[in-house]
Amino acid sequence: MVEPVDVLVANGTVVEASGRHPANIAIRDGRIAYVGPERPHAREVVDADGLFVLPGGVDTHVHLMDPGALDREDFPSGTAAAAASGVTTIIEHTHGHPVRTVKDLDEKRHYLKGRARVDYGLAAHAWPGHADDVAALWAAGVAFFKVFTCTTHGVPGHDPAALMAHLVATSAVDAVSLVHSEDESMTAAAEQMLRAAGRKDGGVIPEWRSRDAELVAAAIVGLLVRRTEARATIAHVSNPEVASYARAERGRGARLHAEGCPQYFFLREAEVLHEGALRKFTPPARARTSADEDEMWRLLKDGVLTHISSDHAPSTIQQKADGDIWSAHFGLPGLDTTMALLLDAAGRGILSLEEIALAYSERPAKIYGLWPRKGSLRPGSDADLVLVDPSAERFLRNEDVHSKARWTPYSGRHVQGQVVRTLLRGATIAAAGAPTDEFRGVFLPGAGGARGGAA
Ligand SMILES: [Zn+2]
DSSP: OOSOEEEEEEEEEEEETTEEEEEEEEEETTEEEEEESOOOOEEEEEEOTTOEEEEOEEEEEEOOOTTTOTTTOOHHHHHHHHHHHTEEEEEEOOTTSOOOSHHHHHHHHHHHTTOOSSEEEEOEEOOTTOGGGHHHHHHHTOSOEEEESSOBTTBOOOOHHHHHHHHHHHHHHTOEEEEEOOOHHHHHHHHHHHHHTTOOSTTHHHHHSOHHHHHHHHHHHHHHHHHHTOEEEEOSOOSHHHHHHHHHHHHTTOEEEEEEOTHHHHOOTTHHHHHGGGGOOSSOOOOOSHHHHHHHHHHHHTTSSOEEOOOBOOOOHHHHHSSOTTTSOOOBOOTTTHHHHHHHHHHTTSSOHHHHHIIIIIHHHHHTTOTTTSSOOSTTSBOOEEEEEEEEEEEOOGGGOOSTTOOOTTTTOEEEEEEEEEEETTEEEEETTEEOSOOOOOBOOOTTOTTOSOO
């Protein structure tokens, strides 16, 4: 290389899903130009001595409420959380302002210009009876279709017939779906019974959103994905039994992914009894013992759970306190803490750094058509890098949350390992837990996006 490269990330240990090795990474024009022992002349040198260098996090289940509910989150605040925590790519969708048409997508893309600190794909919402819209939206570059099997957050649920029609339409263009799986009839019956009994305690959440309601829906989703030869992800798998159904359908040939989220590895079912709306999310936490958590980690390591997402859906503590347990928003803030919790699991020997690179970067990038531009450290890939100090220790704290939520269910938890710098296409977008003031994020079209290119 005669011309100096733009950036050299020197002396680090490079970690990918396939392994780790000491190497320098040279970056030119925002892309990785070289990985290896050479030390090309560079305009900027980032010293990574003693640090691990991982591919930037790819978080494919994120709600930033922008446009939609800016009092809960927006792109500047939500992507600040992403950048500071080591996430360089998100796929976003907002239930209160769904993308249902190509016009919706174009308007959202236009609106979001200059509002993102990290790169982003955008998902569409599937609507019962509107399977005809799938092909045009896929060609326009949506990352996936979000499907509900139960009416939730104001988005109508798909019964099996409507789900079948949607999956047939996606199969025809090889589009991918993310399916929130809870059975409508079972959640509705439980809600009616609990409301009739006058219940308003936190315990209504796991009874309303029961294990069986999730399992019934997941089983139907798996069956129909296989029958239609579609591609889909079961969203936020809450417990091992649901994962086992996904594994069984995959064994029969279904192209079915299973998404894990930290709340099903770190939070316990009983917490909602005293925390109330601060643990209102659905499906709810199911773990009752550390053995339950161990089983979730095993399923992730075995690839039954294919990847990790935050399902970032923030509300402030005040918003969570408004009304009663029935009317409070569902969801947790998660972008600030997901990478930190995974790194801590690595520090405790539960997960390897390679498995983090696989589950929170490479696999989701592959599932949603972003690889190898994203989720890879090979030459030619975008230079999205996370520098991790494995020896740093800290406590997760509400004060450090960049999301407008300003709190985390993991506050007070001691964690090992820390992201010390995040690079997006070669530019530092966060250092020492603080995002820079640069809004470099661009739109990433999904796999069907013929119109391609950055917005
Ligand atoms: Zn979600």
